[in-house]
Amino acid sequence: MPRGKYVSYKGRSRHFTNPEELEEQRRQEEKKLQWRKNKGKDSSSEEEDEPKAHGDSVKNHSSSGTDTDSESESESETEGKTKGVENLIQVENPNRVQKKAKKLSQLNQSLDSAKPDLSRREREQLERQRAYANYQKLHAAGKTEEARADLARLAIVKQQREEAARKREAEKKQKELALQKKTELRQKALGKKS
Secondary structure (H helix, E strand, C coil), X not given: CCCCCCCCCCCCXXXXXXXXXXXXXXXXXXXXXXXXXHHCCXXXXXXXXXXXXXXXXXXXXXXXXXXXXXHHHHHHHHHHHCCCCCCCCCCCCCCCCCCCCCCHHHXXXXXXXXXXXXXXXXXXXXXXXXXXXXXXXXXXXXXXXXXXXXXXXXXXXXXXXXXXXXXXXXXXXXXXXXXXXXXXXXXXXXXXXX
């Protein structure tokens, strides 16, 4: 019968492993290891193989063991990590970066003095913002080409508006004079004196 969480056909039920079964399997593994240790058949090669297969049981076993056992296991682990004659020949690798221990005072100073590393996009964006702020400042002072062109345009518009205002005033005066003459002529025609 299939196990797992996605099987849900009609008539089938899901099957989960019982926690008691898991606990029983763990106890049996511990008993086997204890028996092997008592018999003296436990070799260093078996110890290396078994942590891979039974990680929890070996960890529990090694923590309850003596100090000599933990020392022998740590030695076997270091031997297992080196490949070939690496531990016999020491080679200087110029690309290998070794971490050097720093004092707390040095760390604080370096954190205070170090600027945050920015990505290329962030640097470009900051540069654009600075350039835009500088341009706005120069533009407000009238030192850019656009500002000069804008000011020239504004001067022309002012001049045109002033001329238009003068013309309107002149036309208004002419209309008033024309109206006065018309009223005078009308009153003269009617024979009234003002």
